[in-house]
Amino acid sequence: MTTTDVQSLGEFTFECGESIPELEVAYETYGEFTGDNAVLVCHALTGSAHVARRPGAGDDTAGQARAWWGDVVGPGKAVDTTEYYVVCANVPGSCYGTTGPSSTNPETGEPYGTDFPPVTIGDWTRTQRRLLDELGVGRLHTLIGGSVGGMNVLDWLSRYPDDVERAAAVATAARLDAQCLALDTVARRAITSDPNWNGGHYYGGPVPEDGLARARQIGHIMYLSKASMAQKFGRRSAGRETVREESPDPAASFFPYREVESYLDYQAEKFTDRFDANSYLYLTRAMDDYDLSTGYESDAAALAAFEGELLLLSFTGDWHFTVEQSEAVAEACREAGVDVSHHVVESDHGHDAFLVEPEKVGPPLATVLEEGLSGRTITDTTDGEKPTGESESFAPVHTSLFSK
Template sequence: MTRETVSLGAFRFECGESIPELELAYESYGEFTGDNAVLVCHALTGSQHVARAGRSATDGSNGPSEALRGGMDQARAWWDDVVGAGKAIDTTERFVVCVNVPGSCYGSSGPASTDPETGEPYGTDFPAVTVADWTRAQRRLLDHLGVDRLKAVVGGSVGGMNALDWAKRYPEMVDRVVPVAAAARLDPQCVALDGVARRAITTDDDWNGGDYYGGKEPDDGLALARQIGHVMYLSKDSMERKFGRRAAGRGAARDDFPVDPAAGFFPYRDVESYLDYQARKFVERFDANSYLYLTRAMDNYDLAAGCASETDALANFEGEVLVMSFTGDWHFTTEQSESLAEAFRTAGVDVAHHVVDSDHGHDAFLVEPENVGPPLRDFLDSGVAGRAVTDTEAETGPAFAPVHASLFGD
């Protein structure tokens, strides 16, 4: 595994603003043979550290940033059960690259980075970032690495939007695209919740207009934002199964946020305790300004932007596509994924929509590698021709349907 941060010169963002030096932190796995490169795009608060690949997160001469060194959750080998030797994205056969996107806080240029013109962190003076900027920056890095064609681009959640943008922006450079638990755009309900989450950060007195570096950080606002986001990643069924309405144990903490006087009469519930725990861990590893920037990039993304339709946006792509969705995911629904698959079909693109029956919610693409890995491996090896069962057999519920058209019919 190679872990590096490279400087790639000046970069102009879609918003029209520029920075004098774009730095991108990335990890690569396996050996490049000219036609075996796979780009993996991380989700909203993930990092370039997609797999351990036999090494810890702290070894090597190019060690991780302080944020990654202390990080938890997705920041540490977030798809280790999918990427690696002998796994679905097999690093003994493929050259795998994962890049921390601009605007994030794991080594790539973002609000917490130092502005060379002032010697201080950019803060909210950092340019607004879009998913298209992520794609263009990744292309810049791949050019630096000598990769002129990709066997596949794979991404989960907003990383799936990033993968879709590759099919739209650089169709001649990609053979296969795999958006997992993604969609052509975010629906209004999720945009609304993201807006509330951002307000939780910007109304924290410690946010200070984004100029909090070196002082007290807006941890309470970021913690609340994470809790709102985390609820979007779970399903009703998974929350009922994990928590129900149970009260937390006697030793459970209740000091994460101020509480009202009546709180002493009512139980502190398991679900509250879980969200408080997740919030505490998150603020240890992520930057509040980055959360603002990245959620806005996700909310703004629209595959059809600048085109007559989604089909028009995909008209120049001549490769193959595997769309993966999960039945319990209400953040990016199976219906949204089927609409995306239909846009590819209408554009004349060979596409398969693999639907996983799951009650884990949006997090399923991270916590169910046993359901993600097999169809992904099948598709990377053989494309849509790698279907091991017919559509009819898939609908009757075999133990495993490697890649089938959809539960909607085709």
């Protein structure tokens, strides 16, 4: 059984202190709720509630061409919707059905634009908790999220530690590093310097398409690794049929139009057709601002109240959310006495690996759902002993972090 709906949560006060008269949340559910089988999946930056394929729906939901994790979530998949009641909710500030900058402000009858309150990952977590209350879901069997959705998971563990039995944070970190903050800054400046941005009040007129396109291109570069870019594109020239009629580069007619340029242009065109520029500003700000230790003395202190199990999944080719950043979270868990396992996957795909390599992501998630950390590859302990051992139920792992 699949449900696609919008739930009103009434008046909502954001962490910044500002309120809106009504917050609507777009969500999808899959499977039947039996009281103890609820799984919440937290989407990544520009994702939607459409996490799994919907039979008979043409798979064209929420403005996206396909379900963003359709090879991981669904009947018979790693997150098996015949066994679990899976919920995925679009976050506040997005443009896929949940209230955000492009939504109509009931007090003015016009889109909010940049009058919409600043949004934090904590606001996402609080929204999800209230939605689950409306759905009759108390404690979660498992909580899963990738990328900034993994930050969403960590926020849940610090904010509602008693509400989660098991969790999996995939390709994530306790906070962004300075390099990623810098790149996000340039991406946002690309949007706000577009003449059509108009201070964020562009609805009903020309949209800042060029600025959003450049921002997305910067994002895609962050999501790929050097190895994956070399393999996919190298320095090869693209075919003549891919060259744009009007190039923004006056020297382009002399130089080759390369495959990597064609890829970035294609991805930008697809993205500007489906996403809102203001939402991109709001969501990247929420990601940049997140710090697990905020309000606590340390990351360990933030996680200390969580008594469930946490799987951390990272990828060797990911320089956006690195293996070392996941290991830092694992170390904080060990310090806090949280049962944790850090599974490191050999991959050249960069940050995109958590989306494009379901065969490596799925098995660890399935094992944690069914067995908890008793079925893990790396057997971590909380008494300072270094982890050892492997299980064939997980994909091959890179263990150099643990061979100290």
